[in-house]
Amino acid sequence: MTVPSGLAEGPIYLDYNATTPIDPAVVEAMLPYLTGGFGNPSSDHHYGVAPGAALEHARGQVAALVGARDGRIVFTGSGSEADNLALRGVVLAAETDRPHVITQTIEHPAVLQACQALRRHHGVEVTYLPVDADGVVDPAALAAAFTDRTVLVSIMAANNETGALQPIAELARVTHEHGAVFHCDAAQAVGKIPLDVTDLDVDLLTVVGHKMYAPKGIAALYVRPGLTLEPLVYGGGQEHGLRAGTENVAFAVALGTAAKLASADLAAGGHRRVQDLRDRLHDQLTKRLPGRVLLNGPAAARLPNTLNISIRGVTGHSLLAAMPGIAASTGSACHAGNHQPSPVLTAMGLDTDRSMSALRLSLGRWSTPADVDRATDLITTATGSRD
Incomplete structure (x- = not known):
């Protein structure tokens, strides 16, 4: 499977829900x-x-x-x-x-x-x-x-x-x-x-x-x-x-x-492959950041590629700024430098701190186990892992 040229040299792409590379x-x-x-x-x-x-x-x-x-x-x-x-x-x-x-x-x-x-x-x-x-x-x-x-x-x-x-x-x-x-x-x-x-x-x-x-x-x-x-x-x-x-x-x-x-x-089960990678990323982050990773949204009835988590002790936008090696997103809105909680997470009843700590990691066709492992390392380092 040919990798799009735009992914070859850039950061680990974990923002497939925003847009996908063209096959x-x-x-x-x-x-x-x-x-x-x-x-x-x-x-x-x-x-x-x-x-x-x-x-x-x-x-x-x-x-x-x-x-x-x-x-x-x-x-x-x-x-x-x-x-x-x-x-x-x-x-x-x-x-x-x-x-x-x-x-x-x-x-x-x-x-x-x-x-x-x-x-x-x-x-x-x-x-x-x-x-x-x-x-x-x-x-x-x-x-x-x-x-x-x-x-x-x-x-x-x-x-x-x-x-x-x-x-x-x-x-x-x-x-x-x-x-x-x-x-x-x-x-x-x-x-x-x-x-x-x-x-x-x-x-x-x-x-x-x-x-x-x-x-x-x-x-x-x-x-x-x-x-x-x-x-x-x-x-x-x-x-x-x-x-x-x-x-x-x-x-x-x-x-x-x-x-x-x-x-x-x-038909070939590609969505199950992506789900396995998503769960691998979630499991690794949970182990590396014990007690700090909270899943936002349903555990089962969700897209196989989507992981929305809040990490205690850090805001989503500051975490992304500290990780130039990962391309991902938060749900927060930024107006003139003022970050606001995600309307989606707010409607779900999440408090402001948890909403502001949210990070959306969405995987796709060219995501690999190596990407997941490297992303785990970058996230845990940027959040100040206590391991």
Whole structure:
């Protein structure tokens, strides 16, 4: 497996949840459509035939990864755009006075900000469900939140900070019992765990390229058959009439190729390999820093690559600053040098000290045991191991 050139000489990369390196096989697949295969995929002549076929082949590859045997795969320019198309598309197409939308407090900002805009500009009522100490939504709380005007529920599959997995199938079932549409932002989950839109029974699902070894600037929205959405971009009718504009064939091919690679990796148990590395890192840190390492989020029901821990006696941002040999992240926000606790961890009920001590370590395709062992050494040294 070829290592991307960007990883060869740099720090140990433990920030795969922020963005993934582009797989060299993805780069190879997309390059022909930046050169010889430049034609407009809507053109009927020689130069459009191959790009048009490549676009539809990529659509099928994405559909196969998420189990979309029916329905539409709509390519978008980002996960945020896909989320906005889902939310605005459902609400603006609804034949309901003052529609009601339900989401959760720790959803991605693309969903939260879209809900706020719908409230401001269209009078939409929004309910924000709380989460428990693991960052998980209670299906009973969802059931209690419905009104006769509820048209949409939007809950992410997995949290980007803790990796916590939501009970999507159960939440979708409750939603459909109340006659509403269910959208799932699966940006962090697709490609990391097996996921099937038919089994989950979701109506809309967001897929993001740069979370699964494709470039930034490409994503997709799965749309259930028969579901009507108001377009986000009007124009020439591309992408099933939901996203006008000449398609970015090269990036669609990149996403399709990344989806094919992810399908093969999941079938080969690649997610279990990454989970073993994640657990190795957690176990080693716990042994080297006895009594100081606290796991944030669920121990079991989380993404196989994600480890969010608080280390007593040190803040996350100061720890990262002391470890230039590791590229990772915290959940805290920094405004003019003033660090604030992660909204996600705060919503889970963690106190300020623990939230400010949080460190998110997310592994991926090119993580190795040597990386994990070296990261353990660097973290324990920077925290002042008492061994």
